[in-house]
Amino acid sequence: MIPEPILGLADARRELADFLRGADALLVTGARSFAACGARDALAGPLRAAVRLRTATHAGDLLSLEELDATFDRLRDAAPERIVAVGGGAILDTAKILALAFATGRTPGELAAGVPADIAPPPVFAFPTTAGSGAEATHFAVAYKECVKKSIGHLRVRPARAALVPEFTYTLSSYQTACTGFDAVSQAIESLWARGATDESRAFARRAIGLLGGLDKAVSDPDPATREAMQLGAYWSGRAIDISKTTAAHALSYLLTARHGVPHGHAVAMVFPYVAACNLAHLRDPELSSLCERFDPRRIPGLVPLPDFCRACGLDFSALAADLLASVDPARLANNPASLSPNLFG
Numbered sequence: 569m570i571p572e573p574i575l576g577l578a579d580a581r582r583e584l585a586d587f588l589r590g591a592d593a594l595l596v597t598g599a600r601s602f603a604a605c606g607a608r609d610a611l612a613g614p615l616r617a618a619v620r621l622r623t624a625t626h627a628g629d630l631l632s633l634e635e636l637d638a639t640f641d642r643l644r645d646a647a648p649e650r651i652v653a654v655g656g657g658a659i660l661d662t663a664k665i666l667a668l669a670f671a672t673g674r675t676p677g678e679l680a681a682g683v684p685a686d687i688a689p690p691p692v693f694a695f696p697t698t699a700g701s702g703a704e705a706t707h708f709a710v711a712y713k714e715c716v717k718k719s720i721g722h723l724r725v726r727p728a729r730a731a732l733v734p735e736f737t738y739t740l741s742s743y744q745t746a747c748t749g750f751d752a753v754s755q756a757i758e759s760l761w762a763r764g765a766t767d768e769s770r771a772f773a774r775r776a777i778g779l780l781g782g783l784d785k786a787v788s789d790p791d792p793a794t795r796e797a798m799q800l801g802a803y804w805s806g807r808a809i810d811i812s813k814t815t816a817a818h819a820l821s822y823l824l825t826a827r828h829g830v831p832h833g834h835a836v837a838m839v840f841p842y843v844a845a846c847n848l849a850h851l852r853d854p855e856l857s858s859l860c861e862r863f864d865p866r867r868i869p870g871l872v873p874l875p876d877f878c879r880a881c882g883l884d885f886s887a888l889a890a891d892l893l894a895s896v897d898p899a900r901l902a903n904n905p906a907s908l909s910p911n912l913f914g
């Protein structure tokens with residue numbers, strides 16, 4: 569049974585102190601976001617409950633196996649009993665992968681080839697500071713090796729606790745809100761049409777979509793209620809893909825992040841309309857048609873569409889489209905309801 573997320577700072581502080589009391593712990597944070605979002609000051613008290621607290625940081629959207637290997641090498645002797653992660657998806661993924669590395673003695677690079685079944689990783693307490701990836705609710709993590717996306721996961725590395733503190737998302741820029749918010753929307757819609765969907769994952773995805781309806785407001789004129797709903801919506805989108813996994817929109821996006829530095833949610837937004845057109849033509853499902861229309865990322869300020877991005881960067885659209893189609897993970901494509909045509913991008 570997966571516990572419900574902890575809601576609000578007061579309960580989160582109390583639970584964190586209980587989680588860390590007397591433990592040898594590792595704190596994984598964003599290099600700058602930890603202080604900038606207010607989490608450093610807000611969590612300083614409960615973090616002192618640990619008897620020993622080592623730290624690791626990561627900056628940016630792109631998490632490389634080389635960086636993770638170096639971080640693990642530096643901390644190899646730490647053997648933390650507890651891990652706290654405060655940040656966006658890449659930070660939470662760092663914590664999960666390090667937990668697996670400590671549990672197995674294998675480097676993150678080695679874990680990309682496979683994770684042993686019978687392991688007991690140190691529990692992770694996740695504080696997402698975006699709304700967002702839903703990584704606080706999933707049992708897998710994404711890292712890159714030379715522009716190739718690797719998924720590393722294990723059922724026991726899903727964060728043991730997740731705390732949603734909307735105040736930590738108040739300093740997100742409009743662009744960060746658009747990127748991370750659309751990531752959550754796409755995950756929920758992809759979860760609905762995924763071949764791996766179940767009744768439970770569809771219920772979680774619909775719950776997410778109901779909460780993420782304020783994305784436009786969160787981008788243009790956020791208020792506390794909208795920020796709170798977005799963070800909870802992102803959590804439920806994570807719960808949905810934790811079961812169903814993502815599909816072609818995510819699979820096609822990774823190269824845009826790895827090679828061209830496009831933030832994850834924006835990269836998903838760039839390819840989403842093409843995947844949606846393909847899947848909707850195949851499925852002819854009124855609910856999904858309505859959702860894709862309602863959340864069309866081309867209408868969200870800041871989420872520059874793929875053709876415009878190519879023009880701005882001097883990239884050939886057809887060549888990039890061919891590269892994206894050639895880059896996809898066949899396992900992830902197998903989870904898409906329709907097969908992708910070589911003419912997907914027109």
Ligand SMILES: [Fe+2]
Nearest residue numbers: 701751755832
């Ligand atoms: Fe995502």
